Amino acid sequence: MAQLSDDCFAFGGDLMPVHAALDLLRSRVAPVTAAETVPLADALGRVLAEDVVAPFDVPPHDNSAVDGYAVFFDDLQADGETVLPVTGRVAAGHLLGREGRRGEAVRIFTGAPMPAGFDTVLMQEDCRPIKDANDGDSVAIPAGIKRGANRRKAGEDVTRGSVVLATGRRLRPEDVGLAASLGRKELSVRRPLRAAVFSTGDEVREPGQELPQGCIYDANRFALIAALRQLGCAVTDLGILPDRLEAITEALERAAAEHDVLITSGGMSTGEEDHVKAAVEALGALHFWRLAIKPGRPVALGQVRDAVFVGLPGNPVAVMVTFLRIARPILLRLMGAEESEPRLFPVKAAFAYKKKAGRREYVRARLARGEDGALTAVKHPRDGAGVLSSLVESDGLVELPEDLSRLEPGMTVEFLPLSEVR
Structure with a gap:
C-alpha cells in the first residue's frame, strides 16, 4: 500500500535550490530603468545613476570640535x-x-x-x-x-576628488545629508521601477466587500503593494483576476506593455484552477518555477513580452518570505542597486526543529536575551504558511540551509531581521 504524504511540498520533479535561483537571476536580470534628475529632498530611497564626487574638502578648513x-x-x-x-x-x-x-x-x-x-x-x-x-x-x-x-582637520570627513556616493547606491537619510554637505541640490537617480500587481482566485475578495462563505480578503496584494512602494517602485494595482486562463493572459499582456515588472500571487501551482503559469508560458517564458524553499516553492521568474515576471505563492506568509528572499533581489537589480542581498546575523537557536534535507527553510522567530545575555532566536509557536499574524509578531526569519536536517537548541543559526529588508 502506498504511503500518503503529509508534505505539501512533496509533488514530483526536481526543485531548484534557492542559491541556484539567485545566481540565475543575477545572470539574466539587468537594470531596465533610465536616469532622471531630482531635487535632493526627493532623493531618499532612490538609486544613484552616477557617482557623487567631492568638489572640495569637508570640512573645508580646520575647525574647533x-x-x-x-x-x-x-x-x-x-x-x-x-x-x-x-x-x-x-x-x-x-x-x-x-x-x-x-x-x-x-x-x-x-x-x-x-x-x-x-x-x-x-x-x-x-x-x-x-x-x-x-x-x-x-x-x-x-x-x-x-x-x-x-x-x-580640513578633509577629515571627505577629501576633495573622492567618490563619496557610488553609482547604484540606494540612498539613505545620511547619504542625502552627505550630498548636501557637498553643496549638491540635485542628484541623478534611476527612475522608479514600474511594477504591476494582481492577485488571482475566485475566492479572493477586496477588503470592505461582503465576504461570502468560503471566501477570504486579499491580504497578499496589499502587502505586496506596500513592500513595492517601500522599495521606491511606482505601483499599478490591477486588482483581483478571476481563475480563467483567457482573463489572466489578457491582463498580463496589457500590463507588460506599460510596466517593467509584473508580480502576481497565487495561480503558480499545479491545480486545475492555477492558470498563471500557463498564461506566462503562452506570452513569454519561465526561467525557473519551483524552488526548494519553505514556505514557498511555487515561485517563478520569467518574462512576458519585454517585462520581467515574478510569480509568488498564494499563502500570505509564503508570499512575504519569497518576496523578501527572491523577488526583492530581482527588483533591486532591476532598479540598478549595487547590493541586493540583505545581511544575516549569527544567533543561537532557542528551539529544536526538524526539516527536510535538500531545501532551505525560513522559520519565523523573535529575538530574546539568553541567560548569558546573548541574543537567541525563539520560534513562533504557529508556523502555518497562512498565519500572517505570526510574521507580524516576529522580529525576523531564521534561515536553515539545505544540508541541515535537524536543529538543536544552542546551535548557531543565521537570522534575517525584518528591519534589514525594509
Whole structure:
C-alpha cells in the first residue's frame, strides 16, 4: 500500500535550490530603468545613476570640535598650569582676520575655523578664566592636554576628488545629508521601477466587500503593494483576476506593455484552477518555477513580452518570505542597486526543529536575551504558511540551509531581521 504524504511540498520533479535561483537571476536580470534628475529632498530611497564626487574638502578648513580656547601646544607647560592672555574671539561662520601669535589664546566656539598657527583647543570646562586689574582677559590652562586635541582637520570627513556616493547606491537619510554637505541640490537617480500587481482566485475578495462563505480578503496584494512602494517602485494595482486562463493572459499582456515588472500571487501551482503559469508560458517564458524553499516553492521568474515576471505563492506568509528572499533581489537589480542581498546575523537557536534535507527553510522567530545575555532566536509557536499574524509578531526569519536536517537548541543559526529588508 502506498504511503500518503503529509508534505505539501512533496509533488514530483526536481526543485531548484534557492542559491541556484539567485545566481540565475543575477545572470539574466539587468537594470531596465533610465536616469532622471531630482531635487535632493526627493532623493531618499532612490538609486544613484552616477557617482557623487567631492568638489572640495569637508570640512573645508580646520575647525574647533568644542567651545573653548585655541592655543599653540608648544606654549603650554608640561608639568603645571599655563596662563595666557585671551586676545581674540572667533565663532562659527566667522574668521579671526589674522594668524595666531605665540604666547596667546583665542576664545573659539564649536565649528569655528581655526586661525592659522593654532593647533590645539582646550575645552572651556577644563579652563579657568581670569580677569586682571585692567579688565584684560586671561585663561589658566591645566597641564595634560595632547597636541592637536579638539582640532578637526580640513578633509577629515571627505577629501576633495573622492567618490563619496557610488553609482547604484540606494540612498539613505545620511547619504542625502552627505550630498548636501557637498553643496549638491540635485542628484541623478534611476527612475522608479514600474511594477504591476494582481492577485488571482475566485475566492479572493477586496477588503470592505461582503465576504461570502468560503471566501477570504486579499491580504497578499496589499502587502505586496506596500513592500513595492517601500522599495521606491511606482505601483499599478490591477486588482483581483478571476481563475480563467483567457482573463489572466489578457491582463498580463496589457500590463507588460506599460510596466517593467509584473508580480502576481497565487495561480503558480499545479491545480486545475492555477492558470498563471500557463498564461506566462503562452506570452513569454519561465526561467525557473519551483524552488526548494519553505514556505514557498511555487515561485517563478520569467518574462512576458519585454517585462520581467515574478510569480509568488498564494499563502500570505509564503508570499512575504519569497518576496523578501527572491523577488526583492530581482527588483533591486532591476532598479540598478549595487547590493541586493540583505545581511544575516549569527544567533543561537532557542528551539529544536526538524526539516527536510535538500531545501532551505525560513522559520519565523523573535529575538530574546539568553541567560548569558546573548541574543537567541525563539520560534513562533504557529508556523502555518497562512498565519500572517505570526510574521507580524516576529522580529525576523531564521534561515536553515539545505544540508541541515535537524536543529538543536544552542546551535548557531543565521537570522534575517525584518528591519534589514525594509
